[in-house]
Amino acid sequence: MRFLWVSFLKDMRRAFRDPISLLLSVGIPVVIGSLLSLVAGGSNGPAPKAELLVTDQDNSFVSGVFLAAFNQGPLADLIEISMMEEERALRMVNKGDASAFLMIPEGFGQAVLDDLPMELVLRTDPSQTILPAIVTETLGVLVDGTFLLQRTLLNPMSDLDLEGEPQDFALIGTRLEQVFSGAMPYLNPPIIELEILESKEPQKNMSFGTVFLPGLLIMALLFAAQNGSSDVWKEHEKGTLTRTLTTPGRLIQFICGKVLANTVVLLLIGVAFLFFAMLFFGLEVANLPLAVVWLALTGAALYLLFLLIQVISSNSKGGNIITNALVFPFAMIGGSFFPFELMRSGIASVGKQTPNGWALVKFKGILSGSMGPETILPAAVLVLVVIAILFSLCQLRISRGFVGR
Amino acid sequence: MIEVRDLVKKYGSVVAVDGVSFDAAAGSIFGLLGPNGAGKSTTIGCISGLLRPHAGTVRVLGHDIVGASTKAKKELGVVPQEIALYEDLSARENIAYWGGAYGLSGPDLKRRTDEVLALVGLADRAKEPIKKYSGGMKRRLNFACGIVHEPKVLLLDEPTVGVDPQSRVNILDLVRSQAQTGTCVLYTTHYMEEAEALCDSLAIVDGGKVIAQGTMRELRQRTEERDLLRLNGQFDVPHIEKKLHDLDHIEIIQIHETQITIAAGQGGNRLPEILGAIGETGADIRETTLSQPNLESLFIKLTGKELRE
Structure with a gap:
C-alpha cells in the first residue's frame, strides 16, 4: 500500500x-x-427595463391618459418613459440606446373621441428582442383598451356638444349617470370573484x-x-x-x-x-x-x-x-x-x-x-x-x- | 548475480532474442554490445521483468524474474534508454518517487536522495523542475533514480545515447563507481569504445544471438591480434580474390565491388605488399584505412558488417 x-x-x-x-x-x-x-x-441585479422614448405631438388630455397607463401597476417596473423630440428619439433608438420610440400624432385625442382612425408610430431597436417585444405587446393592449373604452363610455356621449350652452351640462350629467348605472352591476360588486389559494407544495425555486x-x-x-x-x-x-x-x-x-x-x-x-x-x-x-x-x-x-x-x-x-x-x-x-x-x-x-x-x-x-x-x-x-x-x-x-x- | 539461460523472446514471427545465455558477477561490468536492433533492449526488458520471455530463465540473485518477480525486482535498478522522468517534478521529487517505488521511505529515503543528488552533481539544483535541466543533467538524474535504492544489480540500457562528451565521461565514471561498491552492472551499448573502456566482460549480440562472449582479453585474442585494412574504390572482385589468396596470413573479411576489408597480421608493415597485389589487378583505390585489432574488428570478422550499420 x-x-x-x-x-x-x-x-x-x-x-x-x-x-x-x-x-x-x-x-x-x-x-x-x-x-x-x-x-x-x-439573480441579484435589477430587472431590465424597457426604455420607451415618446414624442407627444397631440399633447391632449387623452394622450396624457394614454401615456399614464404605461406607469400603472407592474408596467411601471417594466417600462420607463422618457419624453423627447422625434429626431433625437429616433437617433437614440437607431444607436441602440433605447428599446423603442412612440410617436403620438397631433389629433390623436380628438380622433379617439370621434371614433376616427388614427395611426401611432412605434419604432423598435432591432438589436434587442425581449424589451422591444414587451413595449409592442403593451402598446397593443393599451390600443385595444382605448378602443373598448371609447365604445362603452364615449360612444353614448358622442352626440353631446361639450362646448355648448349651460343647460347641456345637465344633459351630460344625466348621460353619465345612465352610463355608470348601466355598468354598475358589472363593476360593483365585480361579477368575477378572485379566490387566492396558497399552494401547499413548496414553490419550485427556478x-x-x-x-x-x-x-x-x-x-x-x-x-x-x-x-x-x-x-x-x-x-x-x-x-x-x-x-x-x-x-x-x-x-x-x-x-x-x-x-x-x-x-x-x-x-x-x-x-x-x-x-x-x-x-x-x-x-x-x-x-x-x-x-x-x-x-x-x-x-x-x-x-x-x-x-x-x-x-x-x-x-x-x-x-x-x-x-x-x-x-x-x-x-x-x-x-x-x-x-x-x-x-x-x-x-x-x-x-x-x-x-x-x-x-x-x-x-x-x-x-x-x-x-x-x-x-x-x-x-x-x-x-x-x-x-x-x-x-x-x-x-x-x-x-x-x-x-x- | 545475473544468470540468463537460453532466453527467447519473439514478437509475432520475429525472434528478437534467440537463445541468449550469460552470467554476470557482483562487482563487475558486463557489456551487451551490438548494433541497433540486435536484441539488447529486449534482453534488458526480459531481465527487468518488463517483458515475459517465451523460453529460458532469468535469475537475479537466485530469484526467478517470472516466478518471484517482486523479490527479483527489489534487487534490480533499471536505467532505461529514454529519460523516463517526470518533467514537472523537481529532481528531489523524482528521486523520492522512484525510491518510494522501490520501498524506501522516511529517513532512509531522505538520506539516499541527498546521497545520489550529491553523487550525480545535482544537489544545488535539486528543487528546480527538471524541465529546466539540460539533456546531460537529465541523463544524470535518470541514472540517479535507478540507483537510489542501492540495487545489487544495475541494468543500464544505452545510458549515454545523445549525451555530450562531458556528460558521457561523468556517466561512465558513475557506472565504474557502482561496480566498485560491489554492484553487478549490466551495460548495453552500441559504442564499441565505451564497451572496451568500461566492461570487464561482454557478449557481442547480433540478430538476437550471442555471437561472441568472454572477458575483454579473451575477445581480443579472438581477433588474433590482426590489423584490419579497409579499402574503398572500384575493384575486380574475382581477380583480387585470386591475388590475395596467394599472400600468406591474410584473410578477406568482406569484399564488394566498392569495398574490401582484410585482416592481416602486422598490417602496417605489409601495406605495400597488399596494395601492390591489389593494384596489379587494375583496381582504383580511393581510400585506405588501417585499424588496430579491437571489438569492432572482431564484430566485422564475425558478422562481415560494421557495428554501426
Missing part, C-alpha cells in the same frame, strides 16, 4: 504544477455560466443557481476528468509508466494512486465551485456532505470512463480526439449547457441517460433535498460497481497491450 501513497502524492504534485489545465477546467464552465447569467439577467450551476459544476468535472485522463499517454510516451513496471511497485497501486489523485482534484474543483455558487448565486444545498460524496463518486467514474477510452485508443491523438468528441455532446445534451428544465422533454429524457446527465439529476435531487442518503444509496452502489468495472478494464488494458506498444 505504500506505493499507492507514493503514486498518489506524485500525481497530486503534478496536477498542481499544471494550474493552467486546472483553471481551464473550471474557467470554461465559469465563463459559460457568466454568459448565461448575463443573458438571463443574473433561480439561476438551482437551474444552471449544478450543470456547470458537472461540466467542470467533465473537462477536468477528460484532461486528467490524457496524462496516461504522457506517462507512456515519457517511459515513466514502463519504468514503473520494472519496480516492485504494483500496477494496481499505480493506477489506484492516479484515480485517487484525480478524484481529489475533481472534488476540490467541485467543492470550490459549490461554495462559489452558494456564496454568489444563492445556491441552496440541502445536504452538503452527501453532495460532496456524490461529487467524488461522479468524478471518479467520469475519470475512469475517459481513462478507459484513452488506453484502448491506438495513440494519444486518437484518445484525445475521442474523449473531446464525447465531452461536448455530453455537456450539451447532459444538462450542462442547457438545463433539463429548459429542454424539450424528449431531448431532456435522452440527456438524462448520459453518464453526466444521470449524475446531474441525482445531484440536483441532493441539492434540493428531494434525495436523501437512503434514496441515493442504490445509485451510489451502482456508481461504485461501475467504478470497479472501469478500474478493472483499465488495469487489464494497461498491463496487456498498452505498455507493450
